[in-house]
Amino acid sequence: MPDPAGWPSWTAIASIAFGSSVLGTMVGKLLDRTGARTELVRAGYADAVKALNAWSQFPLRVYRRVDDSAETLLRLEAMGAELKEKLAYSTGWVSGESAELGKVYNALVEQLRAEVAVHARLAWASPPASVAAAMNIGELPPTGAGPSGATPAEWWIVQQFSMLIQYRIGWRRLVWSKPFLRRRLANLRIVERSEEQFRTRSMRRLNGR
DSSP states (O other), X not given: OOOGGGSOOHHHHHHHHHHHHHHHHHHHHHHHHHHHHHHHHHHHHHHHXXXXXXXXXXXXXXXXXXXXXXXHHHHHHHHHHHHHHHHHHHHHHHHHXXXXXXXXXXXXXXXXXXXXXXXXXHHHHSOOOOSGGGGSOSOOOOXXXXXXXXXXXXXXXXXXXXXXXXXXXXXXXXXXXXXXXXXXXXXXXXXXXXXHHHHHHOHHHHTTO
């Protein structure tokens, strides 16, 4: 006959079961929080990319205004102020989320702001687009030349920064710790390369402005 003394006590079994349940709950909550944080980070960086792109497109909005009425000018001024506000917010958000990516983002923003300041000044000085053809900005390429394929610097920096987001999402966030991420960013030389892009391939230069 089995010895009752050798049987596992119900107290021990209950403790193990309860402990497993608590552990499972804690792991589940941890995963939920990790998933929620990942989505929050992803959304924040998406907003930062949108802010870069929107500000780069502002001079084109000015070029394509249909008149110089007070209403149009007020609308564009409000749009410019809103875009700058979003860019400033994203600058702070990215720096707070990652000091390493924040340095890159801040440098790209400074370069973009300098270029947009010149481009927007030219756009405001241009006449309104009173006819449909005036919505086309820049000159047509020579006959038979085909598309140039040149990516404007404003789009280039959006693409490059978008690729950096992967280092702050999911498992890569753990692998690319600060020292490794700093080294990776230094090797990519995005800020230095973007300077060259703005010198030769800004929207303004590609459009013959």
